Amino acid sequence: MIVDKKIKILVVDDFATMRKVIRNLLKQIGYDNVIEAENGQIAFKTLQSQQVDFIISDWNMPTMSGLELLKAIRADANLAKTPFLMVTAEALKENVVEAVKAGVNNYIVKPFTAEVLEGKIAKIIESI
Amino acid sequence: MDTDSLMNELDELATGLLILDSRTVDVMTAGKFLNDLEQIIRSAGALNLSPLQDAARELYRMLERVVIDYDDIKDHEAVFSRLEKGIGRMQEIARTFRKTGEIPAAEAGPETDPQAGGEAPQVKAGPYPAEGEIVMQDESLVKDFIVESLEYINEIEVNILNLEQNPEDKDFINAIFRPFHSIKGVAGFLNLEKIRDLAHSLENALDRVRNDEWPVTTQLIDIILDGADSLKGMIGNLKSRMEGSGEEVNVDVTDLMKRLKLMEEDPSKYSAAPAKVKKIGEILVDEGVVEPEALEKVLEDASRKDPPKRVGEALIEEGKATPKQVSQALRKQATQVSDAASIRVDTRKLDDLVNMVGELVITQSMIRQSPSVQSNTERKLFRDVSQMTTITSELQRISMSLRMIPIKQTFQRMSRLVRDLSKTAGKQVNIELVGEDTEIDRNMVEEIYNPLVHLIRNSVDHGIEPPKDRAAAGKPEAGLIKLKAYHRGGHIVIEIFDDGRGLNREKIADKAVKNGLIESKEGMSDQDVYRLIFMPGLSTAEKVTDVSGRGVGMDVVKQAVDKLRGKIEVESVPGRGTTFVTSFPLTMAIIDGMIVRVGQERYIIPTTAIRQLLRPNQESFNSVIGKGEVVSIRGKLLPLVRLYDLFDIDPERRNPWEAIVVVVDGETRSKCLLVDEIIGKEEVVIKGLGDSLKTVKGVSGGAIMGDGSVGLILDPEGLFELSESRSRTAPAM
Structure with a gap:
């Protein structure tokens, strides 16, 4: 299956370096169309004003967490179908059930390689 | 169903x-x-x-x-x-x-x-499935990581002190948890294993606190603070390695890990820190709405009622406070933690903005003063120009305020310092912070940090007495250090008070006589004697300690304060305590200057450096062999510096008794500058001279005046050095 590499990906994380890390990884696997937001609230605002094809979001953020963002998106008729990949940490993996029940497409555990990320994105896009 | x-x-x-x-x-x-x-x-x-x-x-x-x-x-x-x-x-x-x-x-x-038991089939166990495969040592990423992490760790320090005061507040725990979590996450990607592991352990500890498994104890807070320090050290080492400077500190976390393990074994053994959430009554008293006595009475009455009344309600009923005041206090209580929505902006962008607005103000003033506008009789143009003036000055005020941040973070760092220092010194010291929301220019914050640290060190080490001495003097065993900040006329005033033993007049005076700073202590007021501690070569500490004994005295603090165009004063009452009152300009971007004219040129002298303006009479002017020209001012001979000589321009007047003499202070000495005329006092926006002129001595910058012309800002110390090097090569005329 060939995945469209031109899709617009929104990376949400409060730590700027982390956003850069993910951006670099995405670049390595050919995704260049990347925008950023530093928390759920800003991300949600961004989604109101522009078309985003894929969301990669951190879980623990101030103001609005990744889970809250996910729930807001799933509750919004226009955005509900947007693929959502949650970034989580090994220690907090037990929490993912909550996100899964809230309708996350998949999650990825930090730290991850470009290959793992590529696989996750491809699989999600394949399934929708 | x-x-x-x-x-x-x-x-x-x-x-x-x-x-x-x-x-x-x-x-x-x-x-x-x-x-x-x-x-x-x-x-x-x-x-x-x-x-x-x-x-x-x-x-x-x-x-x-x-x-x-x-x-x-x-x-x-x-x-x-x-x-x-x-x-x-x-x-x-x-x-x-x-x-x-x-x-x-x-x-x-x-x-x-x-x-x-519901186990998923064939699960391959093991942490980090991708461990070892991650190779992404992108240099710029590591640099970003260093900067951002250090910023986050500073936040941790602030928030943990908040947590100590409000151990129940989950928001604070989360605010501390998050940076560790983020640092760990990125460190994992960058293969910084040690940093990742430490951040991970601390994160785990906080996670337990968050889940109410562990209480917030002083031990836990110490562990987190020490952990933050170690992280800082590791990240600092990383920075040194990247810069190749080789300055690395030894970071040993074995003790820390041991303490974490002890916590794990028996977290409840440690007593919980006392909770301290400000009560409504306290807030109202702080705001000056209710008198403390009135509050006490209302509290007493309210507790006797059945069911007990809420304080706010009782206060309203008694007519001591209006419902609005109470609800405001309630809101204040609730928002003690929540922070306003904000965005992060590169300070360079802000600097550029402030610069451009400065230019705008000048251009605007040039337009306003231009003859064709002045002579124009059209009323609309006149109105529009004054409207523009209003808008630009408001714009300038706002752009300046963008760089202003509350002094809170600096204060919190200070209270951390007091904690650490008092522990080392074996003293008990409480710290009280007043006016944490007072704002100051972002660039100034860094600058005032070192002088403040030194003053605090001094207060803990020399001011506050050991518990035994305090008890003997009938004082509470725990000393008090109070930091107070407020604005006063374009300056931020920071007071550092300690309720310690106070300055010893005799000791200072004797030492000053011994070191030749003064001839005799007779007739000197207490103030004058206390002020001597700012002179070089006077330190009365008998014992060199880890805290203050670093060969740095108050004179260095004074110099640092002077350099920032600030002021420092000391007040002291024997046995009752000492207060250092420092004041700093709110911003380094604007200077309060005296504009002087020499020939056709105009110069700006920082008013903080000016001691006196006068026209000497002929008799007080002398030429001393080997010393050059001097002016006698109040019985003191001060060297004369002819500005026109230094800058090679034609003056209007050459005789000091016809011109004006400005007495200015350098770092250690005062001299007289000869100028033609004093034009006035003005606040000017400082402009750098650019890299190529950075090394020019005697001039610290330039400023554009209201009429559009350029004036140079003089740097007294540089001028003195310049004149001294000239007089060595060519004899004074």
Whole structure:
């Protein structure tokens, strides 16, 4: 299956370096169309004003967490179908059930390689 | 709840499984099933169908594990068939129940190994599936990481002190947890194992606090603070390694890990820190709405009533406060933690903005003063120009305020310092912070840090007495250090008070006489004597300690304060304490200057450096052999510096008794500058001279005046050096 590499990906994380890390990884696997937001609230605002094809979001953020963002998106008729990949940490993996029940497409555990990320994105896009 | 709807729910679940493309349950489908199963568990519970409920619970638990270990599952087929079987089994139970009303016996449960307890099949265990494969030592990423992490760690320090005051507040715990979490995350990507491991351990500890497993104790807070320090050290080392400067500190975390382990063994052994949330009454007293006595009385009355009244209510009833004041206080209490929405902006952008606005102000003033505008009689133009003036000055005010930040963070760092220092010194010191919200230019914050640290060190080390001495003097054993900040006329004033022993007049005076600073202490006021501590070569500390004994005296503090165009004063009452009052300009971007003219040129002298302006009489001017020209001012001979000589321009007047002499202070000495005329005082925006002129001595910058012309800002110390080097090469005329 060939995945469209031109899709617009929104990376949400409060730590700027982390956003850069993910951006670099995405670049390595050919995704260049990347925008950023530093928390759920800003991300949600961004989604109101522009078309985003894929969301990669951190879980623990101030103001609005990744889970809250996910729930807001799933509750919004226009955005509900947007693929959502949650970034989580090994220690907090037990929490993912909550996100899964809230309708996350998949999650990825930090730290991850470009290959793992590529696989996750491809699989999600394949399934929708 | 009836059996039919339960049957429907089960059928839906079965259909969900059937429509899957492959015999693989992906994460999203698992999520949907989990929600469905939850509903089935509820429905079965309502019908008392416990075998069905158990079966649903088991599937739920299995799916939970599937979700959690998703990346490690090799055999998706097995998951699928277990789901298939489980759903079939549940349907069977429900059908039997609907037909016969009988609940099948529990032992005929689904064919799963009870030992497995819902374990997902064939899970490959192991942490970090991708460990070792990550190679991404991008230099710029590491640099970003260093900057951002250090910033975050500073935040941790502030928030942990807040947590100590409000141990119940989950927001603070989260605010501390998050930076460790983020640092750990990125460190994992960058292969910085030590940093990752330490951040991870600290994160774990905080996670337990967050889950109410561990209490917030002073031990825990110490661990977190020390951990933050170690992290800072490690990141600092990383920075040194990247810069190749080789300055590395030894960071040993074995002790820290040991303490964490002790916590793990018995977290409850440590007593919880006292909770301290400001009460409504306290807030109202702080705001000056209610008198403390009145509050006490109301509190007493309220507690006697049955049921006890709330303080706010009682205060309103008594007419001591208006409902509005109480609700404001309540809001204040609630928002003690919540911070205003904000964005992060590169300070360079702000500097550029402030610069450009400065230019705008000047251009605007040039337009206003231009003859063609001045002579214009059109009223509309006149109105528009004054409107523009209003807007630009407002714009300037706002752009300046963008760089202003509350002094809170600096104060919190200070209180941290007091904690650490008092521990080392074996003293008990409480710290009180007043006016933390007072704002100051971002660039100034860094600058004032070192002088303040030194003053605090001094107060802890020399001011506050050891507990024994305090008790003997009838004072509480714990000393008090109070930091107070407020604005006063374009300056921020920071007072550092300690309730210690006070300055020793005799000791200072004797030392000053011994070191030749003064001839005799006779006739000197206490103030004058105390001021001597700012002179070079005077330190009365008898014992060199870890704290203050670094060969740095108050004179260095004074110099640092002077350099920032600030002021420092000291007040002291023997046995009662000492207060250092420092004041700094709110910003380094604007200077309060005296504009002087020499020939056709105009110069700006910082007013803080000016001691006196005068026209000397002929007799007070002398030329001393070997010393050059001097002016006698109040019995003191001060060297004369002819500005026109230094800058090689033609003056209007050459005789000091016809011109004006400005007495200015350098770092250690004062001299007289000869100028033609004083034009006035003005606040000017400082402009750098650019890199090529950076090394020019005697001039610290330039400024554009209201009429558009350029004036140079003089640097007294540089001028003195310049004049001294000239007089060595060429004799004074």
